[in-house]
Amino acid sequence: MNFDELKKQWDSQSSDEVKINPDLDIKKEANTTIDKVRKVMKKDFFFQLTNFPMLLIYPYIFGLNTPIVWWVLACIVAIMIVPLYYLIKFYNSSYKLEYNSLRNINWFYYNFKSSITIFSLYMYTLCILCILFIGTVLIEKQTYTHFDSLINFGIFYFIVLIIYIGFCIWMLKWWIKKLYRKPLKELKEILNQLEE
Template sequence: MNFDELQKQWDNQSSEKVKIGNDLDIKTEANTVIDKVRKTLKKDFFFQITTFPILLLFPYYFDMNNQLIWWIVICYCATLIIPFTYIFRFYKRSYRLEYSSLKNINWFYYNYKSSIDVYSIYTYVLCILMIMFVGIVYIQKNTFIHFESPLLLYVYIVSILVIYVVFCIWILKWWINQFYKKPLVELEKILNQLDE
């Protein structure tokens, strides 16, 4: 068979039978969503790192430069390091993969989902450490002296804690829904389309 015969057969073939899958468009869309996630993670890293020096100023701001406060600051820093390491490693590994296969998109989706969970848990722990910090400041400054009865003191403490916890949970939920959940939902839709 020579080249001319091959060319005739090629020209006689119908192009209607050749169908290009929709997967290419879907995988391109997945890459776009993954790029958005990376940009969001990068911005959040810089936001968290810039807030760290503010934390170191708290003991001086409240005029509480003692060992107990610095111990809480050290615990706070240790709490920051572990989840940050996990999320940062996920961020770095995400650049090593080609997102042209379902397996790699799945990997990104599930690791991103667990990173959101880690971020949520670490934020809750930070809220608890902040409650400890504020409580120690109140106790050491003797700001409870103006309460006439212990019952009023306990009502005040419990109401402040409830307001603080509700506010922290609301802010956290809003933050995660605003910046992290939308791309997660988009990736889930893309994975569902690729599974079909």
């Protein structure tokens, strides 16, 4: 058989017989989205690491270098390390899988979704610990003595806490929406397309 005969057979073959898997483009899109998520997580992780050195500066900013303030800061650091460990573990595990199957993309989606929940809880806990730290500083400095009565100080502190908590919740929701909601929706759409 010569080259001309092979060429005729190739040309006579129907192009309908050659089918390309339509899921290939969808899986490629999933890989792109997953890569974006990893980049965002990496940037966010390094941003979160800046909190640790900042904690060491606070006692000097407030002029309180007492053992109770350092104990509170040590507890805050210990509580911050646990969720960060799980987020880092998820991030590292995401590089060990190839996202060419529905099962692996599904794994990433649900772990990413739970990582967002862990991150939210981490930030809420951090906000509460900041309230604890501020309260400790105010008590150590005996700031409440500037008020006429302890009740006035309590009302002032309560109003400031409500404003602070509202701001923290708004900031956290904005941060998650800005960084994580869009890729999460994209992954959900990709999973829906692959499952059909």
